[in-house]
Amino acid sequence: MTLRPMPAAAPRVGATGIIAALLEQRTGQQLAPNRSWRLDATLKPLLRERGLADFDELVGALLGARDPSLADAVVEALLNQETSFFRDAGVLEQVVEAAAAMPNEGGRLRIWSAGCSTGQEPLSLAMLFAERGGDMPDIQATDVSNGALVRARAGRYSQFEVQRGLPIRRLMQWFDPVGEDWVAKSDLVDRIRYRRLNLASDPVLPGRFDIILCRNVLLYFNAGMRAKVLDALSCALRPGGLLVLGAGETVIGQTDRLEPSRDWRGFYAIAEPARRTA
Amino acid sequence: MKSCLVVDDSKVIRKVARHILEGLSFEVREAADGREALDACLDSPPDVVLLDWNMPVMSGMDFLRALRETAIPDKPKVVFCTTENGIAYIRAAIEAGADEYVMKPFDRETLQSKLQIVGMA
Numbered sequence A: 001m002t003l004r005p006m007p008a009a010a011p012r013v014g015a016t017g018i019i020a021a022l023l024e025q026r027t028g029q030q031l032a033p034n035r036s037w038r039l040d041a042t043l044k045p046l047l048r049e050r051g052l053a054d055f056d057e058l059v060g061a062l063l064g065a066r067d068p069s070l071a072d073a074v075v076e077a078l079l080n081q082e083t084s085f086f087r088d089a090g091v092l093e094q095v096v097e098a099a100a101a102m103p104n105e106g107g108r109l110r111i112w113s114a115g116c117s118t119g120q121e122p123l124s125l126a127m128l129f130a131e132r133g134g135d136m137p138d139i140q141a142t143d144v145s146n147g148a149l150v151r152a153r154a155g156r157y158s159q160f161e162v163q164r165g166l167p168i169r170r171l172m173q174w175f176d177p178v179g180e181d182w183v184a185k186s187d188l189v190d191r192i193r194y195r196r197l198n199l200a201s202d203p204v205l206p207g208r209f210d211i212i213l214c215r216n217v218l219l220y221f222n223a224g225m226r227a228k229v230l231d232a233l234s235c236a237l238r239p240g241g242l243l244v245l246g247a248g249e250t251v252i253g254q255t256d257r258l259e260p261s262r263d264w265r266g267f268y269a270i271a272e273p274a275r276r277t278a
Numbered sequence B: 001m002k003s004c005l006v007v008d009d010s011k012v013i014r015k016v017a018r019h020i021l022e023g024l025s026f027e028v029r030e031a032a033d034g035r036e037a038l039d040a041c042l043d044s045p046p047d048v049v050l051l052d053w054n055m056p057v058m059s060g061m062d063f064l065r066a067l068r069e070t071a072i073p074d075k076p077k078v079v080f081c082t083t084e085n086g087i088a089y090i091r092a093a094i095e096a097g098a099d100e101y102v103m104k105p106f107d108r109e110t111l112q113s114k115l116q117i118v119g120m121a
């Protein structure tokens, strides 16, 4: 894969600018301010692995496009995949509550975790739904990162990861120890359908969803791209469906297709057409 | 300000835990074994006890059982913090009434997360 010309939105020049442009072009993510000064440290393992002496050599190799997998590896290394089990636990509990209150028109509820990282978010939801009993919703989970998806599908987490947000009783109930790690039981992992999807460039998942979570993903998108993704997500919601963003993220001022839900605090619903044209 | 009693026979671990807990705005006391911990709880019960398993004089498990027998009205939350990471140990701790369980080694985020789960941070 060759680098397309740098988008106009990337004002930085030099090696950092080229790498930032690559990331944004591939994923919509702008290089977070706290990342650009750590770029060296972030990419050092990759440099070593690929036998590249320094940053400039990396950029040279990228521009030369001799190894198409190099650009993929750089993008993977730069994506912020921070997540944890039961992140903002109250929000996930409200998701389950909102789901229970939705009219059941025959089929199973459909939930989409967009930007699911290594799987802690959809797994937390699956645990909550399983513990609540009743029908298990169809949970689909997507991410742009192949590395994150490989880990999510394996459902295997380090001791540190299972001690972030996951109560010990749930660890006992839903995970088995394997070596130093913990592996989510297959009847939990198998309830989630993982798939690669780039929110910045791929069409949304087919069909309409009752609830879409897109938490802590759009933070570093530029405004135009963020609006585009929010509009696309609104089209993937069924009427009455809900969009859930990360704490501190909002649709307000980003799109007129979504508005705060009147029933569920912090969640968003498709805007009334009357309001939209008003 | 919440209070935490750190119970561990290792002075180094107590120091590390104290440092993290003070950073999380806890008032910290220390005990080197279960017996000392029980005395400290009878004297003035903390909000939460961070409890090692293997200690001389009185083990964490014996402390936990004894604590449940006392007449202390608002029993502190008990978070085990131990290198005993096998599921048999964890299950036994839960059965004995532990509220949470930290598998060593731990870091600041681990402690903070577990204290949040028991409603203390």
Ligand SMILES: C[S@@+](CC[C@H](N)C(=O)[O-])C[C@H]1O[C@@H](n2cnc3c(N)ncnc32)[C@H](O)[C@@H]1O
Residues within 6 Å of the ligand: A026, A027, A028, A029, A079, A080, A081, A082, A083, A084, A087, A114, A115, A116, A117, A118, A121, A142, A143, A144, A145, A148, A197, A198, A199, A200, A201, A214, A215, A216, A217, A246
């Ligand atoms: C910070 S994590 C958040 C994970 C989880 N939603 C949470 O809140 O804990 C952001 C995730 O979004 C993914 N991501 C970034 N850009 C994306 C894009 N254009 N399309 C899909 N996923 C993307 C990253 O790979 C990463 O796994």
